[in-house]
Amino acid sequence: MVELKITPQTSARLEGHANTLHALVRVVAPPAPDTSAHDRAPLNLALVLDRSGSMAGQPLREAKRSAAHIVDGLRPSDQLAVVAFDHRAEVMFPGGPRGDGHAARVAIERITPGGMTALHDGWILGVEQAASMRAPGAPARVLLLSDGAANRGITATAAIAADCARMAGHAISTSTCGLGPHFREQLMAEMAQAGRGNGYYGETADDLADPFAEEFDLMRNICARRLRLQLTAGRDVELRVMNHYEEQDGAILLPDLAYDGEAWALVELRFDERSDQPTERLLLSALLHAETLDGTEVIDGPVHLRLPRLPAAAFSAATQDETVQARARELRAADLQDRARVAARQRDWGTVEALLHEAREQLAENPWVAQSIETLSRLAARREMEGFSKEAMYSTRKMRSRLADSRPGSEANWAASSESAKPTYLRRKMAQGKRMPRTTDGSD
C-alpha cells in the first residue's frame, strides 16, 4: 500500500553552526495495478453549470461543449447528474447511470442563459445529487463550471469554501473550472482547495480538454484519500511546512493519492548545533493517517529523520539530494509568483518584472519552473492583468500541491513530449490555462 518516507536535503548536520535544511516528507503510492481503469469502481459525478446572465455568449457555449465532452468521457456505468443554475438551481439530468449519454447531452443542450448567479444554491443542489447517486460514504465529486460571479444567496468566499470543506469531510469533494476571461479566480480556487478537489481554468472547451482528462484519470486512479500527515519536530528544532496546505486538528491535509504518484510536503528545519547535542540527532518524525477507497483506515509510521553531525570540511563534501532541491525551487517559484500576482493586480508592473527576473536568475536550473516563468513573462510583457493573475494563481497552487511522479528518474528533466506520455494527473504543464502542446518545441 502507501509508503511514508522522509528524504533530507543533505545527509548530515553541520557541527557548531545554526542549521537550516529541507526535508521532503513523501507519501508514495504503489504502481498502477494490472486491472484496467475500466474495471474499477464507477465514478459519481455531479456537473454544475452556471447559466447566469454573466455567462451568456461564449462562456456558456464553451461550458456546454465542455460538459458534453465530459459526458462523452464517462463510461455507461458511471453515475452522473447535471445541474444548472442562475438565480434558481435546477436539476437538468437527475443522478443516475450515464448510460449511452444521449439524455444527458440533450439536457445540457437545453440549458439557456438566465438571470443572476446563485452559485451557492447551484453547488448545494449538485452536492445533493452527488450524495443521492452514491452508496453512503462512497467518494463523489461535484464539478462546478462557472465564472464565479456569485451575486445571489451566499456570496462570501470564506463561507462558500467552508461549506465545501464540510462536504469534503463526507467524501463529496468539489473541483472547479473557471470559465471566461474575467472569472473570479479567488472564489473558484478556494472552493477547490477547501473542497479537496482540483482547480482549473480556461476560455474554451479545447483549453479544458486536458484538465477534464486529468480530473477523470485522477478519480479513476485514486488509491488513498483523506491523507492526514502529523509532523513532530525534534527537541529544540523549529519546523515550517512550505507548501501552504490546509491543516486540521494538528495534521496537514495532503491531496488524494493516485497510483504512481506521491503526495509530498517540504519541511524547513532550523536548529542550532551545540557541543552537547547527540551525534545522531532526531530532527523530525512523521505519521500518516489515510483511507483506502472502501473506507479502511491506513496508518503508516512513525518515520523518523535522524542525521549525524559532521565538521565543516566533511559536511561540504556531503551530497545534496536533487529531488529535494527541485521541490524547494518549485516552492520558491510559487512564492515569487504569488507576490507577482499581487503586484499585477495593483498594476505594479515594475515589481512584477523584478520578481520574474529574480525567479529566472535563481530557479533556471528547474526546467519546468523556467517554462512556467516564461509563460508568465509573456503575459506580463503584454500587461494582461487578468490573464497574468489567473495563470499565476493556478500555477502557484499547482506547484504547492501537485502529485509528483514517484517513478525513479521521471522528474529529473522536463519536456512537453515526455510529460505528455505520463498519466494526465502527473503531468507538469507549462501553462495551466491552455492545453498542453503535443510538439516538442512547445508550439501547438
Add this chain to the structure above:
Amino acid sequence: MTPKLTLYDGLITINNVKFGSASLGVKCIDEVRDWEGGAEELAQTVAAWALLLGLDDTSELTVRLIRDYVQRGILKRPRREGKIALYGWDHLVQLLAARRLLSEGWPLQKIAEFFLASSINEIRALLPGPAPRETAAMEDPALSELRHIRRKASSETHPSVSVTSNQAFDRMRHDSAAWLSLRRASDAPGFETKAIKRHQMTRIDIAPGVELTIETSRLQQMGLREAEEITRAVGFCLTDPDFRKKGDRKDG
C-alpha cells in the same frame, strides 16, 4: 378510473398492483422502495396507494398530468432508458405528497418550491403511516450536513428560491389554513361568491428588497415587446429623479 380493491391469499391487490405485505393493514410506502415503472403504471400505483393510505384526493391521475408535474418541478425528471421514461419510489412519494397538499388547498407552485427545498425523506414524512425511522437511519450523513447548510443559507440571506423546508412548510400550512378559512367564509349564507376572484401570481425576487409580482398567465403569454416596455417602465421608475422623489413622499 375507480380503484379496484381485492384481497387474495392475504395479499392486497389494488388495480392489479400487488402489495407484498404479509398481512392486512400494513400501509407503509417504504415497503416498495424498489418499485419502478412507466408513467401509466405510476398513475395506477399512485391511485392505489392514495386509496390505501386514505388520502382525500383520489381524483383521476393521468399520464398528461404526471408530465405536467415534471415540467413544474413537482416531480423530478424520470430516468430514461432509450425513449422510455422510468419512474421510481421517489416519484411515488412525491406524487402522493403533492396530492395530499393539493387536497389541503396548496397551489402547485408552492408545492414545487417546497419540494425543491426538501429532501425525499422530508416529503415522505408528509404521508400517513409509520414514520420512516429505518430510512432516516440509512440516510447518508452527508445529506444531514447538507440540510444544515441549506437552513443556514436561508436564514442568512433574503429568500430567493431556496427556502428552508421547515419554514416553508410552516408558512404554507399557515397559507393553507388562511385559504381554507376564506373558502369556508365564501360558502357562508349571504356571501357573494361571484365577487371573489382567484388569480395565480408569480413573484420574482430581483434583488434584496426588490420584487416583481405578475399574474402567472400574463407572464406566460407575454411577448418580447411587452417585456421590453415593462423593463423600460421599471427602469424609469428607478432612475428618474422626480419619480423617485415622489416615491419618498408619504402621500404617494
